[in-house]
Amino acid sequence: MLYSEKVMDHFKNPRNVGKIDNADGIGEVGNAKCGDIMRMYLKIDDNGVITDVKFNTFGCGSAIATSSMATEMIKGKTVDQALELSNKAVVEALDGLPAHKIHCSVLAEEAVKAAVKDYYDKKGIAYDPEMFAGINSCEHCED
Amino acid sequence: MFVYADNAATTRMCKAARDEMIKCMDETFGNASSLHTTGQLANEKLTAAREKMAKYLGCAPSELYFTSGGSEADNQAIISAATLGAKKGKKHIISTKFEHHAVLHTLSKLKKQGFEVELLDVHKSGIVTPDQVEAAIRDDTVLVSVMFANNEIGTIEPIAEIGAVCRRHGVLFHTDAVQAVGHLPIDVGAMNIDMLSLSAHKFHGPKGVGALYCKKGIFLQTLIEGGAQERGKRAGTENVPAISGMAAALEYACDNMQKNSEKLTKMRDRLIEGLSRIPHSVVNGDVEHRLPGNVNMCFEGIEGESLLLLLDMKGIEASSGSACTSGSLDPSHVLLAIGLPHEVAHGSLRLSLSEENTPEEIEYIIEKVPEVVEYLRNMSPVWDELCKGERKHVI
Numbered sequence: 291m292l293y294s295e296k297v298m299d300h301f302k303n304p305r306n307v308g309k310i311d312n313a314d315g316i317g318e319v320g321n322a323k324c325g326d327i328m329r330m331y332l333k334i335d336d337n338g339v340i341t342d343v344k345f346n347t348f349g350c351g352s353a354i355a356t357s358s359m360a361t362e363m364i365k366g367k368t369v370d371q372a373l374e375l376s377n378k379a380v381v382e383a384l385d386g387l388p389a390h391k392i393h394c395s396v397l398a399e400e401a402v403k404a405a406v407k408d409y410y411d412k413k414g415i416a417y418d419p420e421m422f423a424g425i426n427s428c429e430h431c432e433d
Numbered sequence: 434m435f436v437y438a439d440n441a442a443t444t445r446m447c448k449a450a451r452d453e454m455i456k457c458m459d460e461t462f463g464n465a466s467s468l469h470t471t472g473q474l475a476n477e478k479l480t481a482a483r484e485k486m487a488k489y490l491g492c493a494p495s496e497l498y499f500t501s502g503g504s505e506a507d508n509q510a511i512i513s514a515a516t517l518g519a520k521k522g523k524k525h526i527i528s529t530k531f532e533h534h535a536v537l538h539t540l541s542k543l544k545k546q547g548f549e550v551e552l553l554d555v556h557k558s559g560i561v562t563p564d565q566v567e568a569a570i571r572d573d574t575v576l577v578s579v580m581f582a583n584n585e586i587g588t589i590e591p592i593a594e595i596g597a598v599c600r601r602h603g604v605l606f607h608t609d610a611v612q613a614v615g616h617l618p619i620d621v622g623a624m625n626i627d628m629l630s631l632s633a634h635k636f637h638g639p640k641g642v643g644a645l646y647c648k649k650g651i652f653l654q655t656l657i658e659g660g661a662q663e664r665g666k667r668a669g670t671e672n673v674p675a676i677s678g679m680a681a682a683l684e685y686a687c688d689n690m691q692k693n694s695e696k697l698t699k700m701r702d703r704l705i706e707g708l709s710r711i712p713h714s715v716v717n718g719d720v721e722h723r724l725p726g727n728v729n730m731c732f733e734g735i736e737g738e739s740l741l742l743l744l745d746m747k748g749i750e751a752s753s754g755s756a757c758t759s760g761s762l763d764p765s766h767v768l769l770a771i772g773l774p775h776e777v778a779h780g781s782l783r784l785s786l787s788e789e790n791t792p793e794e795i796e797y798i799i800e801k802v803p804e805v806v807e808y809l810r811n812m813s814p815v816w817d818e819l820c821k822g823e824r825k826h827v828i
Contacts, residue, residue, distance in 0.1 A: 301742060307812050322776035322815050325736055325756040325764065329814040348813040350738035350757035391757075 293351060294385035300355035305362050308344040314412065317404025319426050320397050326353040328401040330361070334409055338369045345401070352391040359383050360398035369409065372402050373421070400425045435748040436794040440635075440726060441584055441612060441785035442752055447637035450682035454639060457674035465671050466660065475673045482680035489687045490629070490646055491620035498645045498653070498663045499676050503611035503632030504535035505656070506645035509667075510607045510628040511539045511578060513647070513654040515548055517605075518575030525574040527604075529553045529561050530770040532580050535630075536609055537766075540578075553579075555770045559588030559718030567598045576605045581613035581629075585754055585767040585783055586718030587727025589617065596625025605651065611635055611643075615686030616694070616724055621646055633675070637787070638682030642675035693788040697725035700786055700795045704728045707799030711806055713819070715828040717768060717781065726786035729754075731773065733828050734816030735780045735809040737764075743805045749798055754781040776815065777827050 293301070310331035320327040326349030333342035343365050347357045359380050364372040377395035381387050387395060407422045409415075437445070446454075461478050463471035480494070487494040500506045511526075518524055528540055530552045540550045553565050566577055577599050582589045592608055599606035607628040613619060614629075615636025621629055628651065632643040647653050659668025686693075705716055705728055713733040732740070737753030744751055754765025756779060763769070764778035773781075784798065810816040818824035 301739070302746065304812070309817075318814060322779070323774075324762060325775075325779040327814050329817075346812055346814040346817060348734065348815040349736050350755070351742045352757075353736070354739055354812070 292388060293355070294387075296359075296383070296385040297352060297355040297387065300358040300384065301351045304345075304354055304358040306344050306358065306365070307346070309346065310342060310344050313344075315405040315407075315409030317401050317406070317408055319400040319404050320349070320353075321426075322348065325349060326394065326397060328353065328357050328397050330357070330401040330405040332372075332405045332409060334369060340364055340367055340369065340372055349394065349397075350391070352387050352394040353397065355384060356380050356387070356394045356398040357401065360402055364402055369406055373406055375399055375402055434794065434797045436750065436790065436797060438749060438751050438784040438786055438790065438794075438798065440787040441587070441724075441783065443634045443640065444637045444787055445789065446634075446639060446678070447682055447685050449685040450633075450638050450678040453681035454674040454678035457677045461673060461677075463673075465673055466662065475671075478673050478677045479671055482677045485680040486644065486683055489619075489683050490614075491622050492646050493649065495664075496646055496649055498647060498666050499671060500643045500645055500667060501641055502643040503533070503609065503630050503635075506630030506632075506643050507533065507535040507607075507609050508539050509645055509654065509656050510630060510647070511536065511543070511576065512656065513652055514576035514605045514607065514628070515543050515546075516654045517652045518548075521575070523573045523575035524548045525551065525571050526576045526578070527551050527553065527566060527569045527574060528578040529555055529580070531555045531559070531583055531585075531767040532578065533584055533609055533611065536578055536580070557772045558722075559583055559586045559771050560722060561590055561595075563591055563594040563598045566595050567602070570598070570602045570604055574602070574604050576607060578607040578609070581608045581610035581619075582617065582724050583718070583767060584612050585765055586729045586771065587612070587724035587785070588718040589613070589722045589724065592626065593624040599627075600625045612724060615683055616690070616726070618690065621648070627651055633679035633682055636682055636686040638679040639675045642672055642679050644679070689788070694725045696788055697786055697790075700790060700792060701725055701728055703792070704784060704786075704795050704798060705730075707795070708802055711803050713826055713828050714806075715777075717771065717773070724785075726790075728784040728786070729781065731768075731777050731781045731828060732806045732810075733777060733780060733826060734813045734819055735806060737779055737781050739809055740780070740782055740805060743808070744801065747801045747805070749801060752783045752785070754783065755779045774827055 313331040314334040315332040318329040329346045345357045377399040463475040465476040483494040614631040629646040634640040717729040737755030738757035768778035
């Protein structure tokens with residue numbers, strides 16, 4: 291089979307699908323031209339804890355599964371912990387992805403980062419822009 | 434319910450082909466080149482298969498060369514024409530943007546070797562016109578290669594008319610007829626076809642076998658060197674069971690073509706009608722000049738691979754031209770060639786029917802596809818933007 295059981299489970303029963311009204315941070319990465327877009331919504335309390343997270347994804351099976359897994363991995367965590375989420379960790383949690391689907395996990399990591407960046411911007415929290423360098427820099431789309 | 438609707442990818446073997454293959458494996462297992470009786474019996478099978486197939490294609494048996502399939506036939510036809518062209522100083526080849534990769538990749542290789550390859554644009558209807566071909570022909574054009582019917586969108590090209598143009602200008606004409614043979618009436622003589630590729634598993638024959646028709650007198654380059662099989666043009670011990678099974682499948686397909694075509698056309702049109710009710714959907718390619726079993730549609734705001742996976746869970750097996758299913762970053766070159774924007778092409782669905790499908794299965798597809806499309810649209814940020822007017826509908 292193309293996908294592991296874990297991937298198929300998250301694809302068939304994606305966790306945290308939807309939107310959050312008045313989200314504290316919204317991040318969108320990807321491009322319709324490339325065939326995948328992820329949008330992530332975060333609800334963050336005064337202690338910087340992610341109390342709720344939802345996602346919307348346009349994309350293939352692994353794009354939906356990685357979005358779902360990423361939301362599960364950051365729910366209840368602090369913003370700082372969420373920023374540490376790597377695409378590799380998402381891939382491992384899904385028991386692997388086919389080589390040509392790894393970029394989906396990169397998108398999932400970037401969607402989380404983009405949402406946190408939006409939260410920082412909205413709250414006026416200072417940050418090092420370097421932390422968010424490289425997000426949404428798909429060479430394929432830039433033409 | 435289980436519905437196999439990916440017959441353009443491959444078909445289930447028909448009983449006639451399966452029975453013939455088993456019979457061959459049991460009784461005529463010999464090497465067709467052997468002089469003893471068992472060998473000669475196998476050789477007779479080959480002869481009979483060649484004669485049978487020639488009858489259905491309108492050519493002489495000696496003009497048919499058995500190959501490993503459509504890709505090999507395409508390679509051999511194009512490389513042969515190019516070799517001939519190079520000898521005559523003709524290095525211009527005309528083809529189209531939506532050919533199968535077996536043609537396009539062979540042409541890319543020739544381009545690197547100094548040939549000038551001109552790929553004609555395809556109208557959004559999925560049709561290439563004889564006028565386009567005629568306008569492109571030059572004094573140094575050696576070959577025109579236009580597919581008989583497209584594998585993704587099922588559009589049927591005006592092959593006889595293109596053949597006539599080529600004949601008038603003295604240019605070789607090859608057609609990749611992998612999707613057409615066994616499904617549409619073909620007469621290579623009347624259609625002015627010089628070379629034609631076919632593949633058995635697209636008409637309920639076995640996989641791994643096909644044929645190249647090459648008109649008498651046209652130079653054919655040997656790609657696989659070795660023994661003298663196929664009159665020295667294709668070495669290797671003939672796969673007699675597969676070849677004989679292919680001939681049986683072609684006979685069955687051609688003898689039942691009219692009946693099957695009528696049944697398929699009805700199911701196809703019902704499927705198109707049913708799925709067209711999905712808002713912001715479009716049928717890709719001309720609806721009239723179309724293979725009787727092909728339905729190809731795009732649904733805005735969703736991606737094809739997830740659509741396929743969800744349909745598979747409901748027992749519906751289909752295909753898509755999305756990037757994720759094409760194995761590259763770009764969606765299908767066919768859908769791009771007919772002018773679909775990338776984001777729409779990602780949401781394509783091909784349902785290719787065979788006479789084994791039933792009207793009940795068609796109704797099941799019409800019931801399930803809208804559910805899956807709606808489910809995916811509800812989680813799609815692209816659809817969200819389309820609904821809010823932040824993104825413009827293309828279809």
